[in-house]
Amino acid sequence: GQQLNQSPQSMFIQEGEDVSMNCTSSSIFNTWLWYKQDPGEGPVLLIALYKAGELTSNGRLTAQFGITRKDSFLNISASIPSDVGIYFCAGSVMDSNYQLIWGAGTKLIIKP
Amino acid sequence: DSGVTQTPKHLITATGQRVTLRCSPRSGDLSVYWYQQSLDQGLQFLIQYYNGEERAKGNILERFSAQQFPDLHSELNLSSLELGDSALYFCASNREGTSGYNEQFFGPGTRLTVL
Numbered sequence: 051g052q053q054l055n056q057s058p059q060s061m062f063i064q065e066g067e068d069v070s071m072n073c074t075s076s077s078i079f080n081t082w083l084w085y086k087q088d089p090g091e092g093p094v095l096l097i098a099l100y101k102a103g104e105l106t107s108n109g110r111l112t113a114q115f116g117i118t119r120k121d122s123f124l125n126i127s128a129s130i131p132s133d134v135g136i137y138f139c140a141g142s143v144m145d146s147n148y149q150l151i152w153g154a155g156t157k158l159i160i161k162p
Numbered sequence: 163d164s165g166v167t168q169t170p171k172h173l174i175t176a177t178g179q180r181v182t183l184r185c186s187p188r189s190g191d192l193s194v195y196w197y198q199q200s201l202d203q204g205l206q207f208l209i210q211y212y213n214g215e216e217r218a219k220g221n222i223l224e225r226f227s228a229q230q231f232p233d234l235h236s237e238l239n240l241s242s243l244e245l246g247d248s249a250l251y252f253c254a255s256n257r258e259g260t261s262g263y264n265e266q267f268f269g270p271g272t273r274l275t276v277l
Contacts, residue, residue, distance in 0.1 A: 081264045083264070083265060083266075085268075090250070090271070090273070091270060091271070092164065092166075092252050092254075092268035092269050092270050092271050093205070093252075093268045094164070094268070095265055095266075095267065098265050138204070138205065140266075142264045149207070149210070149218055150207075150264060150266060152204055152205050152207070153204070154204045155204050
């Protein structure tokens with residue numbers, strides 16, 4: 051079946067640091083989505099990408115749809131305490147009945 | 163606020179019991195997805211309904227079932243509950259079919275605890 055590898059699994063960061071995480075797939079995707087989940091809450095959509103090479107920003111967040119259509123990355127600049135949470139990537143392929151394939155998540159933790 | 167509502171927020175029950183979780187999608191969304199998230203795990207897709215019809219099944223146990231009603235709200239029924247069914251259950255909706263866009267919008271979840 052289709053696989054989505056998301057890395058890193060977790061990150062310890064200092065406030066003010068830049069953060070980068072990525073997802074790679076075994077298949078060509080036509081959609082990449084990035085979500086953030088706070089503890090005990092539902093995932094919230096951060097950025098949606100629909101074209102290969104597309105680079106989209108949302109405040110301090112920037113995401114790109116890889117040229118090969120098999121990868122995507124999310125960058126967070128100048129991290130702040132409220133960035134803590136789990137970030138999920140999700141993608142879909144053509145004619146997939148609008149199903150999403152989900153990464154396992156990247157847990158962002160602020161160093162004390 | 164995503165516009166997706168789920169009730170109840172918390173549910174505590176005993177093994178062997180049956181529960182029903184309810185979801186109302188965003189206004190205008192025809193598709194509803196159910197997910198299970200165990201502690202510190204990712205999202206496991208259970209089932210999708212589109213305009214009242216089952217569209218896709220994921221890793222849904224035979225003890226679990228769902229339906230979508232004419233007003234588009236959906237219910238997830240979990241029966242013969244086991245300790246391992248304790249998890250967060252999320253409902254998501256999207257406006258599939260209108261432009262090919264796949265964004266799913268999630269509700270706040272129902273936390274199920276089976277004792």
